[in-house]
Amino acid sequence: MPASPAVLLVSDHVDGCVHVVTVPDGEVVARLTGRHLSEHAGFLALLGGRTACVDDRRGELLVLDPFGDRLVEAAVPVAVPAEHLAGDPAGRRLAVTTGLGRNTEPWSDLLTVVDLATDEAARVRTRTGEPGVTLTGGQEPLVVLRHREPGALTVHRFADLLAAPPGCPPQLPGALLPLPDDGHGDAYDPASGRVFAATGEGVHRARGEGGGLTAEPVIPWEHPARGWYLRLDTRGPALWSTLRGGPTDPLRWPEWTNHAWRHDLATGRTSLSALGPGLVFRLAFARHHTAFTRIHPDGDELVLLGLDGTVRRVPLPAMDGAPGRGATPWEGVERRAVAASPGADWVAVTRGGHGEVHVVDAASGREVTRLRLSTPLHHGGHATLRTPADGAEGDPVGR
Secondary structure, eight states: OOOOSEEEEEEETTTTEEEEEEETTOOEEEEEESOOBOTTTOOEEOGGGOEEEEETTTTEEEEEOTTSSOSEEEEEEOOSSEEEEEEOTTSOEEEEEEOOSSOSSOOOOEEEEEETTTTEEEEEEOOSSOOEEEEOOSSSOEEEEEETTTTEEEEEEHHHHHTOOSSOOBOOOSEEEEOOTTOOOEEEETTTTEEEEEETTEEEEEEEETTEEEEEEEEOOSSSSEESOOEEETTTTEEEEEEEESOSOGGGGGGOEEEEEEEETTTOOEEEEEOOSSBOOOEEEOSSEEEEEEBOTTOEEEEEEETTSOEEEEEEOOOTTOOOTTSOSSTTOOOOOEEEOTTOSEEEEEETTTTEEEEEETTTTEEEEEEEOSSOOGGGOEEEEEOTTOOGGGSOBOO
16 A cells, blocks of 8 residues: 555445545545445454454454555454444554444344454354443453443453353353443543443443442533434544434424533543534544534534634535435435544544535635545444554453
8 A cells, every 4th residue: 555644445335445544634445345334333453554454244353554564454254233432541452342234123232352363253142132341451451341231331351251162152241330321422531541331321431440440430421412422533632523402303303402512531521612503523633623524404514623712614516416405414314424533733624425525624624625425325334533653442342
């Protein structure tokens, strides 16, 4: 692969293609075909600009190196459909949980753990559902699963899971910490050793100790809404989420309210920034900005929150097949993915169904490149932007 200050990986999980594009010049340097990546499990940043992801059709964990001589550095069989993906802070030990896939009820209880240094992998049975996952650090990392209905954080020793015999045996947790039933959103801070889980009450936190977890006070949302997504900011000790409020009926999604929520882990202070109505979910970190996409029938936009408190709103062209009034914003509609690297000022936003990616300079709010790819990027696809030493691997949860 040619050297580049930044490389964008764009997955079309419907058509089964991964595009590798240099930024900002927009040169497509590689395509990985026949690969249907799990959009829900997302991309997990690893050292050296590498990334891990899961091919939901072939049932493989992939390690991709867009800066190396071989794009596919490793491929390891794992259980699918992949729900969540996480690694330990060293990026050596990984875990993949399974979820619903294209089913209406939870049916799979399989968990896969992988040691990339030894090429070992094992599958065990835990509990059906849509579990989140984090891995703690140290010589003996713990695998922490976040369950719903009933809500709980369950703890397994990674070494015990990896040593499980063949046949996907059931594994009981070594420790359990109760949670509310509506958990959604996970993070882990390697610096403090704390695990975080988002619920309607706020962000629950626990510290790994002696093979178990010790609960600490809940971080309140300080707003009537709640966050369904949680992310560690590798640029500083902070957690981010998007708080969604308004009517619970998904048919009224254009009326949803959205606020960027940031909690400073060093000072304990929380700040809120209004993003506007409509559909806002995932976010991305550029060098000096946090990026959100907002979809609304009256017009879409990229919202850039500067670390200096500035707010830029960049209008985005409409998508054919975009969510409309009177229908849900998820089923059979086009959406947008957003990607950025804490080592660069570029922000990439997909235009679902059009095969386009807008590359924006966050410092100026100006679109510098519009990529036109060979697949339509239905449902918005998924994307990640890396530079070789951007430190994004400091967040060890797939996004």
